[in-house]
Amino acid sequence: MRSFTYERASSPAEAAAAASAEGAKFIAGGTNLLDLMKLEIETPTHLIDVNDLALDRIETTPEGGLRIGALVRNTDLAADERVRRDYGLLSRALLAGASGQLRNKATTAGNLLQRTRCPYFYDTNQPCNKRQPGSGCAAIGGFSRQHAVIGASEMCIATHPSDMAVAMRVLDATVETVRPDGTARSIPIAEFHRLPGDTPHVENALIPGELITAVTLPRPVGGTHIYHKVRDRASYAFALVSAGAIVQRDGTGHIALGGVAHKPWRVEAAEAELPRGAKAVAEQLLADAKPTQENAFKLPLVERTLAAVLAEART
Ligand SMILES: Cc1cc2nc3c(=O)[nH]c(=O)nc-3n(C[C@H](O)[C@H](O)[C@H](O)COP(=O)(O)OP(=O)(O)OC[C@H]3O[C@@H](n4cnc5c(N)ncnc54)[C@H](O)[C@@H]3O)c2cc1C
Numbered sequence: 001m002r003s004f005t006y007e008r009a010s011s012p013a014e015a016a017a018a019a020s021a022e023g024a025k026f027i028a029g030g031t032n033l034l035d036l037m038k039l040e041i042e043t044p045t046h047l048i049d050v051n052d053l054a055l056d057r058i059e060t061t062p063e064g065g066l067r068i069g070a071l072v073r074n075t076d077l078a079a080d081e082r083v084r085r086d087y088g089l090l091s092r093a094l095l096a097g098a099s100g101q102l103r104n105k106a107t108t109a110g111n112l113l114q115r116t117r118c119p120y121f122y123d124t125n126q127p128c129n130k131r132q133p134g135s136g137c138a139a140i141g142g143f144s145r146q147h148a149v150i151g152a153s154e155m156c157i158a159t160h161p162s163d164m165a166v167a168m169r170v171l172d173a174t175v176e177t178v179r180p181d182g183t184a185r186s187i188p189i190a191e192f193h194r195l196p197g198d199t200p201h202v203e204n205a206l207i208p209g210e211l212i213t214a215v216t217l218p219r220p221v222g223g224t225h226i227y228h229k230v231r232d233r234a235s236y237a238f239a240l241v242s243a244g245a246i247v248q249r250d251g252t253g254h255i256a257l258g259g260v261a262h263k264p265w266r267v268e269a270a271e272a273e274l275p276r277g278a279k280a281v282a283e284q285l286l287a288d289a290k291p292t293q294e295n296a297f298k299l300p301l302v303e304r305t306l307a308a309v310l311a312e313a314r315t
Pocket residue numbers: 025026027028029030031032033034050070096097098099102105106107108109110111112113114161162163164210211212213236237238239
């Protein structure tokens with residue numbers, strides 16, 4: 001690990017201002033960042049610890065939704081009575097991720113910003129446009145079983161690994177931030193994560209030094225909340241394919257996929273097909289899919305996962 005300096009910020013505005021300096025980075029639970037620092041994939045020269053910023057509360061909003069502080073731990077969010085009652089999809093997605101110990105440390109903001117699990121991203125002997133822009137992509141033509149089947153580019157075919165982010169996308173969450181100049185803004189979750197395009201190292205809409213302060217959920221919409229995660233092991237594994245859904249009694253609903261793209265994958269037009277069944281939805285969701293030979297199995301797996309979701313919604 002490279003040496004770095006460290007400070008504990010005492011207000012969000014102070015943290016954001018400090019983070020605009022070259023080489024500075026926030027640290028929250030550290031469950032992703034520290035691993036990347038040990039491998040020298042991330043090499044910040046200055047860490048700004050955000051754990052003292054009093055951003056660890058879950059509050060009801062005047063509109064009847066929830067405001068989840070950026071520092072709320074994944075365990076606390078999954079266990080919150082209001083989340084379990086009104087946003088069950090979010091609770092289920094969180095509990096499908098990582099392990100109890102990791103969830104005790106992992107935060108809401110850190111989870112959204114966790115980096116890909118592409119094995120070549122972690123292997124510093126391999127070319128990787130995300131780790132080192134312009135170096136190439138070892139996954140294209142390499143081992144690509146876990147990789148994206150849609151929305152990828154010739155520069156990168158990695159997936160976003162977060163389970164929680166899939167639920168946030170279905171729930172139409174909004175990411176609240178403060179920028180280094182002290183101004184606040186709200187970013188709809190649909191615009192938060194980016195597709196790789198020519199710049200796979202740019203993964204989200206944040207500008208350098210921008211601090212996430214909270215994630216806001218709109219009023220609950222009722223319905224049956226489901227999260228299905230298909231993976232190689234029953235625990236402690238990232239999704240090959242996952243589906244988060246809210247299905248209403250009349251068969252309408254909202255749905256997003258994990259494990260298939262560089263960001264949670266939701267196509268609102270596909271949701272009109274929900275009453276027609278899993279095949280129709282999958283066809284719309286994956287209309288432009290370009291799988292590799294190794295991960296073509298994900299296309300039928302998406303359809304079967306959606307079928308399981310819809311069957312559960314009917315019970
Ligand atoms: C073995 C293992 C298995 C896992 N399995 C799963 C899984 O199955 N599903 C899943 O979804 N996740 C899984 N995870 C990932 C885990 O959920 C993330 O590591 C965790 O959510 C990151 O949160 P953190 O607070 O520790 O982030 P950190 O590691 O502290 O930070 C991550 C990134 O977010 C930035 N950051 C942190 N807070 C802020 C803020 N407020 N504003 C702006 N930037 C910020 C940091 O600078 C850093 O770039 C696994 C992790 C491990 C190690």
